[in-house]
Structure formats: C-alpha cells, structure tokens
Amino acid sequence: MIGLLDQMKEKMRRTDIYKSIFRHSYEDTQRNRALQIVDNVFLHLHPVRVTRHATNVGFTWGMGGITFLLFIVLTITGVILMFYYRPAAEYAYDDMKFLMNDVAFGPLMRNMHRWGAHAMVITVMLHMFRVFLTGSYKPPRQFNWVIGVILLTLTLFLSFTGYLLPWDQLAIWAVTVGTNMARATPLLGHEGPFGPELGMKINNDVRFVLLGGTQVGPPTLLRFYVLHCIFLPLVATILMVVHFWRVRKDGGISGPDTAAKKF
Amino acid sequence: MAEEEKKQPGSRPSLPPISSSKAVSGGAKPSPPPLRSAAKPVSAAAVPTKPSPPPSADSKDPVSPPAVQAATPQPKPVPQKTSAIRKPKQDRPPEDDSGIWRMNRKNFLHVAGWAAFFSFLVTATVGAIRLMVPRVLYEAPSAFKAGRPEDYVIGEVNETYKDEYRVWIVREEDGFYALAAICTHLGCTPRWLPTEVKFKCPCHGSGYFKDGVNFEGPTPRPLERLKITLADDGQILVDRNIKFLYEKQEWGKTDAFLRYT
Numbered sequence: 074m075i076g077l078l079d080q081m082k083e084k085m086r087r088t089d090i091y092k093s094i095f096r097h098s099y100e101d102t103q104r105n106r107a108l109q110i111v112d113n114v115f116l117h118l119h120p121v122r123v124t125r126h127a128t129n130v131g132f133t134w135g136m137g138g139i140t141f142l143l144f145i146v147l148t149i150t151g152v153i154l155m156f157y158y159r160p161a162a163e164y165a166y167d168d169m170k171f172l173m174n175d176v177a178f179g180p181l182m183r184n185m186h187r188w189g190a191h192a193m194v195i196t197v198m199l200h201m202f203r204v205f206l207t208g209s210y211k212p213p214r215q216f217n218w219v220i221g222v223i224l225l226t227l228t229l230f231l232s233f234t235g236y237l238l239p240w241d242q243l244a245i246w247a248v249t250v251g252t253n254m255a256r257a258t259p260l261l262g263h264e265g266p267f268g269p270e271l272g273m274k275i276n277n278d279v280r281f282v283l284l285g286g287t288q289v290g291p292p293t294l295l296r297f298y299v300l301h302c303i304f305l306p307l308v309a310t311i312l313m314v315v316h317f318w319r320v321r322k323d324g325g326i327s328g329p330d331t332a333a334k335k336f
Numbered sequence: 337m338a339e340e341e342k343k344q345p346g347s348r349p350s351l352p353p354i355s356s357s358k359a360v361s362g363g364a365k366p367s368p369p370p371l372r373s374a375a376k377p378v379s380a381a382a383v384p385t386k387p388s389p390p391p392s393a394d395s396k397d398p399v400s401p402p403a404v405q406a407a408t409p410q411p412k413p414v415p416q417k418t419s420a421i422r423k424p425k426q427d428r429p430p431e432d433d434s435g436i437w438r439m440n441r442k443n444f445l446h447v448a449g450w451a452a453f454f455s456f457l458v459t460a461t462v463g464a465i466r467l468m469v470p471r472v473l474y475e476a477p478s479a480f481k482a483g484r485p486e487d488y489v490i491g492e493v494n495e496t497y498k499d500e501y502r503v504w505i506v507r508e509e510d511g512f513y514a515l516a517a518i519c520t521h522l523g524c525t526p527r528w529l530p531t532e533v534k535f536k537c538p539c540h541g542s543g544y545f546k547d548g549v550n551f552e553g554p555t556p557r558p559l560e561r562l563k564i565t566l567a568d569d570g571q572i573l574v575d576r577n578i579k580f581l582y583e584k585q586e587w588g589k590t591d592a593f594l595r596y597t
Contacts, residue, residue: 281470282468287577292470
C-alpha cells in the first residue's frame with residue numbers, strides 16, 4: 074500500500090521537468106554509481122573509480138584539495154565583501170570600518186577572507202612540500218610541478234594585492250616596500266641593472282605600470298583591486314584547470330605504491 | 337573517344353582499349369558523352385592529373401552513350417584532339433600559377449584574411465599593453481620651489497620642507513645641496529640632530545654626517561641628493577624625482593650642487 078506521499082513522489086518523478094533535471098534514477102546499480110560522477114559537471118573532475126591508496130589520507134593529507142577548497146571559500150567571501158567596498162582612496166578605509174562595525178556578519182566575512190588567505194598560503198606550501206617529499210614531481214610530472222610553482226606565485230601575488238585594499242598604514246607601507254623592490258628589476262626597473270640604459274625612468278618602468286604612478290596612490294588601489302578580484306583569479310583558475318587535468322592524466326592522486334594500483 | 341564516333345549509332349559499344357593512346361591527354365575516358373567533352377575542354381586537359389575512371393564503368397552502361405551519340409551530330413573524326421573547342425595554350429596560364437605577385441586570387445584571399453585577423457590581434461594586444469602605462473598623473477609635481485637663496489643661513493640644515501616634501505636643504509659657503517629625508521636602509525624618515533651634527537634614523541639607528549655620508553648603523557650607503565637648481569624667478573627649485581647617488585660618483589654632477597655665493 075503506497076502512501077500518498079510516495080504516490081506524489083512517483084508522479085513527480087515521471088514529469089518531464091524532473092527527468093530533464095535528474096537524468097538517471099538513483100537505484101544502487103553500478104551504472105548509476107558511475108553516472109553520478111560522470112554526469113555531473115562539478116563532480117566529473119574526479120575519476121569514477123579511485124585506487125585504494127587514494128583513500129589513504131595520511132599520504133597526502135589532502136593539502137592540494139584543501140588549498141582548492143580555500144580558494145573557493147575566498148572567492149565566495151570575496152564576492153560578498155565586494156558589496157560593501159569601493160576601491161577609491163576616499164572610500165576604501167571607511168568602507169572597511171563600516172563593514173566591521175555596522176554590517177551584520179561583516180566581521181565574520183572579512184575575517185574568514187583574511188584568515189582563509191593566510192591559511193591558503195600555508196596549505197599551498199604544505200602541498201608543495203608533500204609533492205616534493207613524495208617525489209611526485211618526477212617524470213612524467215615535471216610540467217605539473219612547474220604549473221604548481223606558477224600557482225604558488227599567483228597565490229602570493231593575490232595576497233600582496235589584497236593586502237593593499239583596506240588602505241591603512243600597514244597596507245600602504247607594505248606595498249611601498251614591496252614595489253620599491255620592483256624598481257630594482259633588471260632591464261625593466263629604473264634602478265635595476267641595464268634599466269636606465271634602456272631608458273627606464275621613474276615614470277615608465279615596471280614599477281610605474283604596477284603602481285599606476287610614481288608612488289602608491291589612488292591609481293594603485295584601483296589597479297590592485299582589479300588584479301586581485303578579476304585578473305589573478307582568472308589566471309589562477311585557468312592554471313588550476315590545467316593542474317588538475319594533468320594529475321588525472323598522469324595517473325591520479327599520489328599514493329605509497331602507485332605502481333601496484335588496486336581498485 | 338575517337339573509336340566511339342566511328343561506331344554506328346544504336347549498336348552496343350565494345351569494350352574500349354585499356355590504354356587509349358589516341359587521346360591527346362593520354363588518359364582520356366573511353367566513352368564520355370560527347371556533349372560534355374564539347375562543352376568543357378578544360379576537363380580533357382585536367383584528366384592527366386586525375387586517375388582515369390575504370391574502363392568498365394562506362395561499358396556497364398550500354399544504354400545512354402548510344403542514345404547520346406544518336407542525339408548529337410557526329411563531329412569529324414579528329415584523331416589528335418579529344419575536345420572540340422580549346423583555347424590556345426598561350427592565352428591561359430597554367431593551373432596554380434602564382435603570377436608575378438607570387439599569389440593567385442585564392443592565395444591572395446587566404447593571405448588577406450589571415451593578415452586582417454593577425455593585424456587586429458596585434459593591434460589589440462599592443463593597445464592593451466600601452467593602455468596599462470598611464471599618460472596623465474594626478475600626483476603633485478615632483479619639483480617644488482623652496483624660497484630665495486638669500487633667506488638661507490650658511491652652514492644650516494633647513495627643515496622647512498621636511499614634512500611636506502621629505503627634503504632637507506643645506507647651505508654651505510659655496511652653494512646649496514638638497515638631501516632626501518629617506519633613510520637608505522628601509523625608507524624611514526631620519527631626524528636631524530643639530531647638537532651632534534648628524535642625521536639619525538629612529539627606526540634602526542642609521543647615522544649620517546651633515547653631507548649625507550653614512551657612518552653608523554645598518555644603512556649601506558649615504559643619503560641621496562636631489563636635483564637643485566635656480567628657477568626663473570630666482571627661487572631655489574628642487575626636483576625630487578631626479579636623484580644623485582654618492583656611491584655612483586654622481587654628487588659631482590652639475591645639478592647635484594647649486595653654486596651660490
């Protein structure tokens with residue numbers, strides 16, 4: 074005797090709308106188990122089957138995955154913060170104060186973003202150490218290591234650009250010291266080797282382009298905001314796609330004995 | 337082709353020879369409809385480049401060739417030429433001739449298309465890079481006027497412009513020089529101590545003589561001197577963006593020191 078609720082559920086499952094959203098049933102068959110992963114745009118990053126060693130958390134600690142999770146958290150909290158922040162010199166600091174004092178759950182969002190950023194740098198380093206110590210950079214995985222290093226650089230650059238956005242003393246001086254290093258770049262900096270010979274001056278070298286001026290000012294804030302919110306996340310996403318793809322193609326997650334793959 | 341025309345209309349065509357040596361082009365089809373070959377002399381010339389169709393293909397179709405042959409007037413049997421009309425060779429360039437411009441029409445359109453695509457791409461890329469380099473700045477100008485030379489005391493370090501511009505102006509017996517009040521260690525603002533006649537940085541204790549040369553502390557090099565000249569109205573003009581470094585032997589340059597007695 075099927076209850077009324079079950080009858081309604083059955084009816085719903087037979088509608089076209091339902092079948093358009095949920096393409097297969099959920100009975101526990103081998104086919105459905107595979108389809109759950111393969112048919113899902115978010116999940117099909119993962120392989121349908123994993124080797125036994127992939128479940129051994131103690132080998133990798135999941136640091137790469139945690140880094141990716143933090144990246145998602147930072148993106149979501151970052152977007153939420155964007156509703157209350159204006160990247161202009163006259164507004165930036167006051168908007169941050171407003172968010173911390175007068176916005177419901179404002180401090181939670183800002184702190185999640187800040188702590189998440191620090192945590193992401195830590196986990197990305199741990200991930201790098203793990204890859205090194207397990208020899209997961211050896212052929213054929215050398216290029217993936219290179220991509221990883223580029224991703225590390227992008228992570229640090231994201232931290233640097235984000236640091237300026239509160240526009241407080243800490244931010245301005247940190248960026249001043251950091252960009253003062255840029256003027257010593259060879260060939261591209263106006264105080265670096267061969268820079269002045271190539272016509273680099275304080276108002277046309279790489280530091281000038283980064284700052285949008287000769288010193289840290291309103292153009293710098295806007296530039297760093299666009300770098301931090303749009304450009305660097307886009308580049309990082311593209312490289313992450315390649316990075317994960319390469320892991321899949323090169324045989325999946327590392328394990329103690331990847332040669333003896335047991336499913 | 338010539339063999340076909342000799343046959344009586346209506347009779348079944350015999351199997352054509354395997355190699356038709358009589359055809360001008362050498363691989364002429366054994367029994368193409370005469371209409372087609374009359375209309376398109378080009379196809380006969382093109383035949384050598386294409387594999388000739390198997391002789392059996394046409395012989396499988398006994399119905400149409402006789403019918404077509406019956407419909408068309410019998411041309412005079414010309415042993416050499418397989419097509420009736422053909423332009424003289426000197427009026428046409430050979431196929432795939434790239435001409436004096438090294439390209440024919442097809443190549444030209446290909447090249448022009450890709451050229452347009454790449455010129456757009458290059459323009460957009462160069463434009464995007466140039467756009468990132470600012471042309472107009474809303475900063476205060478780097479140069480400022482610092483009063484008249486007569487108002488300065490010989491031997492004194494003047495701190496009037498230290499807060500606003502981070503510059504000390506020092507008058508000696510023979511002229512002026514301007515020191516940047518930026519510690520060459522890590523960028524703090526040092527203090528001038530007149531009783532001890534030295535500059536001392538509060539951050540890490542770097543010490544400099546009155547002329548800017550470092551003598552104690554973690555700083556690796558002397559303070560930087562700035563360009564100092566006389567403006568048109570007689571005032572001292574200091575440009576903070578143009579620096580002179582002692583360790584590069586630049587303090588002897590013209591604008592590093594303003595001669596005034």
